[in-house]
Amino acid sequence: MTFNKNKFAILSLVLLLGIGFNFKTINYQYKRLVHSYNLKNSPVKSTYNLTKSERRDIGLPPNKYQEKIWELSMNPMTGKTEIDKLFKLQNELRESRMSKIKKFLVPGESEEMKWISRGPYNIGGRTKGLMFDPNDENDETVFSGGVSGGLFKNTNISNPDSEWEHITYGIPENIPVSSIVYDPNDLNTFYVGTGESYTGAEALGNGLWKSTDAGQTWNNVFGGKTDAVYRSGSSSMEVTNLDLGPYNFIVSSFSPEIDNTSIVGDIILANDENDEGVTGDTDWGGTDSIEGSIYDACSDLQNSSDINGKIAVIERGDCTFVEKVRRAQQAGAIAVIVVNRDDGSKEDWDQAPYAMGGSNFDDITIQSVMISTDDGNALKNELLDGNNVNVKLRIINSTAPTGATVSPGIFYVNDVVVRNNGGVSEVVIAAGTSIHRDDNNHIFGADDYGIWKSTDAGSSWDKV
Numbered sequence: 001m002t003f004n005k006n007k008f009a010i011l012s013l014v015l016l017l018g019i020g021f022n023f024k025t026i027n028y029q030y031k032r033l034v035h036s037y038n039l040k041n042s043p044v045k046s047t048y049n050l051t052k053s054e055r056r057d058i059g060l061p062p063n064k065y066q067e068k069i070w071e072l073s074m075n076p077m078t079g080k081t082e083i084d085k086l087f088k089l090q091n092e093l094r095e096s097r098m099s100k101i102k103k104f105l106v107p108g109e110s111e112e113m114k115w116i117s118r119g120p121y122n123i124g125g126r127t128k129g130l131m132f133d134p135n136d137e138n139d140e141t142v143f144s145g146g147v148s149g150g151l152f153k154n155t156n157i158s159n160p161d162s163e164w165e166h167i168t169y170g171i172p173e174n175i176p177v178s179s180i181v182y183d184p185n186d187l188n189t190f191y192v193g194t195g196e197s198y199t200g201a202e203a204l205g206n207g208l209w210k211s212t213d214a215g216q217t218w219n220n221v222f223g224g225k226t227d228a229v230y231r232s233g234s235s236s237m238e239v240t241n242l243d244l245g246p247y248n249f250i251v252s253s254f255s256p257e258i259d260n261t262s263i264v265g266d267i268i269l270a271n272d273e274n275d276e277g278v279t280g281d282t283d284w285g286g287t288d289s290i291e292g293s294i295y296d297a298c299s300d301l302q303n304s305s306d307i308n309g310k311i312a313v314i315e316r317g318d319c320t321f322v323e324k325v326r327r328a329q330q331a332g333a334i335a336v337i338v339v340n341r342d343d344g345s346k347e348d349w350d351q352a353p354y355a356m357g358g359s360n361f362d363d364i365t366i367q368s369v370m371i372s373t374d375d376g377n378a379l380k381n382e383l384l385d386g387n388n389v390n391v392k393l394r395i396i397n398s399t400a401p402t403g404a405t406v407s408p409g410i411f412y413v414n415d416v417v418v419r420n421n422g423g424v425s426e427v428v429i430a431a432g433t434s435i436h437r438d439d440n441n442h443i444f445g446a447d448d449y450g451i452w453k454s455t456d457a458g459s460s461w462d463k464v
Contacts, residue, residue, distance in 0.1 A: 031076065038079030042071050083405065087225050094172055128196070131180040134187045135214055143167075143215055145177020147196045153215065171218035176205050179416045185425045188214045189457070193413030197432025197449075204444065207410045208429055210458055221458035223410025223431070223448075237337075237371065238392045240264070244378055249337070249369040249393070252321060252356035256367055262394040263311070263335050263367060269383050270312040270328055272299040295380075296341075297324040301331050308332030311391065313379060316341040316370075322358035325368045335393060336368040339376025369393060410452070411444045427454045428464070 044067040047055065074081050129145035142157045144164070151171055156162035166173065175194050183189035189212050195205020207223015239245040271294055296317025301307065312328035316338055328336045340351055351373035371379075382389050412432035419426050433449040451464040 035076035038074065038076065039071060041079065042074075044070055081405075083407070087407075090172075129177045129180040129192065131182065131190070133214065134182050143180050143190070145180055145192065147176045147178060149174035149176050151175070151177050151180075151192060151218075167215065167218070169217040171209055172206070175209075178205070178412075178414055181416050181418050183418050183425050183427075183457075184420045185423065186212075188212060189425075190215050191416050191418060191427060191458075192218070193416040193429060195412035195414075195432070197412035197414060197434040205411050205413060208413050208416065208427075208458065222429070222452070222454070222461055223413065225407060225409045225411075236394055237369075238394075239379075239389060240392055241388065241390045242382065244382070244389075245375075245391075247371055247375040248353070249371045250353045250355050252325070252338075252358070252368045252370070254322060254325075254356075254358050254361040254364055255369070256365065262392050264392045265309070265311045265334050265390065267311045267313050267337065267379065267383065267389050267391055268303070268307055269295050269380065270297045270301055270307060270314045270324075270331070270333075271295060271303045272297050272301050272327075297327045301327055304331035309334060311335045311337060311393070313337045313339065313376070313383070315339050315376075320358055321356040321368070322361045322364065325361075325364055325366065329364065329366050333366060335366050337376070337379075337391075337393075338368060338370045339380065340370055340373050341376075342373075367393070405443070407444045408448060409444075410448050412449075421455075424455055425457065427458055428452070 048064055048067050070081060126148065127144055127146050129143075129151075131143045132139055133141035133143065135141075136155075140157055141153065141155045143151065143153050145151045150173060151167040152164040153167055154162055154164045171192070176196055177192055177194055178196050179193040181191050183191070189210065192209040192211075193205075194207060194209065205223075206220060206225075208221055209218045210221040211218045237245060237247040237249055239247075295313070296315040296319070297312070298317045298319035307328060309332060312331070312333040312335075314324050314328065314336055317324070321338065324338065325336045338356060340353055342351075353370040353372050356368065356370055379389060379391075410429075410431045412434060413429050414432045415430040417428045419428070429452050431449045431452060434444055452461045453464050454461045
C-alpha cells in the first residue's frame with residue numbers, strides 16, 4: 001500500500017511539472033508572436049526604407065538610426081515606446097528622495113557618505129545659469145546651475161577652495177538649470193528656468209521654479225507636464241484611473257465640435273431591453289458579429305438612471321447612429337462612445353473607427369465618437385469585471401506633424417527675464433520645444449513653446 005501511494009505521488013508530480021512546462025512554452029511563443037506582429041506593424045516601417053532625398057521631401061530627418069532605436073525601445077507586448085511613463089518614474093524618484101527614511105544608502109546619498117572631489121580642478125562643467133545673490137553686500141554668494149542637472153550655491157566664491165552646496169529644498173536634485181534671475185522689486189524672489197531645447201531633449205526640464213526666501217526653498221510655478229501624452233492631428237481618449245490607452249477616436253458628423261476642450265466622466269455600458277440571442281457571460285475579446293447585443297441601444301435603455309451624468313458606451317448595431325445617441329442623450333448621458341463591431345454586411349470589414357453619419361439630428365446636443373473594436377473591447381471588459389473607468393475625450397489642433405507623439409507642457413525654459421515696469425514685476429520666459437533624443441516622432445512642448453509673460457508673480461501666464 002505504501003508503494004502504491006508513493007507511485008501515485010510521483011506520477012502526480014510528473015504530470016504537474018509537464019503541465020507547467022507546457023504552459024510556459026505556450027506563453028513564451030504567444031509573446032514572441034505578439035512582438036513579431038508589433039514589429040511588422042511598426043509606424044516607422046513606411047519610412048524606414050526611404051532614400052535621403054525622399055525623406056527630405058516629406059520633412060523627415062535623414063538619420064534612420066532613431067527609427068531603429070524606436071523599434072528596439074518599444075514594449076514588445078504593446079508596440080509602444082511608452083515615453084509617458086517617464087513622468088511617472090520622475091515623480092516616484094522625487095518622492096523617494098524626499099523621504100526621511102532611507103533603508104539602503106550608497107555613496108553620495110547622505111552627509112556621512114558624501115562624495116569628495118579629488119580633481120581635476122580646472123574643469124567646471126557646462127554651466128549656463130549663474131547669479132550673484134543681490135542680498136549679499138560682499139558679493140560672495142553665488143547661485144549656479146548646470147544643464148547636466150542641479151542647482152548649487154557658494155557663499156565664499158572668492159575662495160578657490162570653497163565648497164558648493166547642492167540645493168535640494170523642494171527642487172529636484174538633477175533638474176537641468178538653464179537660467180537664474182531675481183526680481184528687482186523683491187530681492188528675495190528668485191526664478192530658475194529649467195531644460196535646454198537645443199540638445200535634442202537630452203536635458204528635459206520641468207518649467208519655471210520660484211523661491212520667495214532667497215533660494216532656500218523652491219516651488220514649480222509654471223510648466224512641466226500639463227496633460228496626457230497624445231497623438232497630434234488625431235483625437236485622443238485618455239483613461240485617467242487605469243493603465244489603459246490612450247485611444248484614438250473619430251467624431252461623428254452630427255456631433256457638436258470638441259475643439260481643444262475635454263469631456264471627462266465615468267463610462268457605462270448602455271443596456272437596452274432587447275437581450276434576445278445573448279445568454280450567460282460574454283467574452284468581448286473577439287470581433288465576430290453578435291446577434292441581439294444588449295449594448296447596441298437599438299431599443300429602450302433599461303439602465304437610464306445609471307447613465308445620467310456619465311459617458312455611454314454603445315455597440316454598433318442594426319439601428320442608426322442618431323437613434324443610439326438620442327436614446328443615450330434622453331437618459332442623461334454627457335457623451336457617447338460607439339464601439340465598432342462587425343455587422344456582417346461586408347467581407348472586408350475593418351475594425352478601425354470611422355466618421356458616423358446620420359440625418360434628423362437637430363435635437364442632438366451631446367458629442368458622439370467611435371473607437372475601434374479592440375479598444376472598445378478593452379473598455380467593455382473592464383466594465384463587465386465591475387471596474388470603474390474614467391476617461392477624458394478631446395481633440396487638439398496641434399502644430400506638431402500629423403501622427404507625432406506629443407507631450408504637452410513647458411519643459412524647456414531657455415531664458416528668463418524679470419523687469420520692473422512702473423513698480424510691477426513682469427516675468428518673461430522663452431519656452432522651447434524639442435524632439436526626444438531617441439525617438440524623432442516624440443515631441444516635447446510642441447504646442448506650448450514661445451514667449452510667455454506673467455505680471456502677478458507667476459500665478460497666471462499669457463502667451464505673447
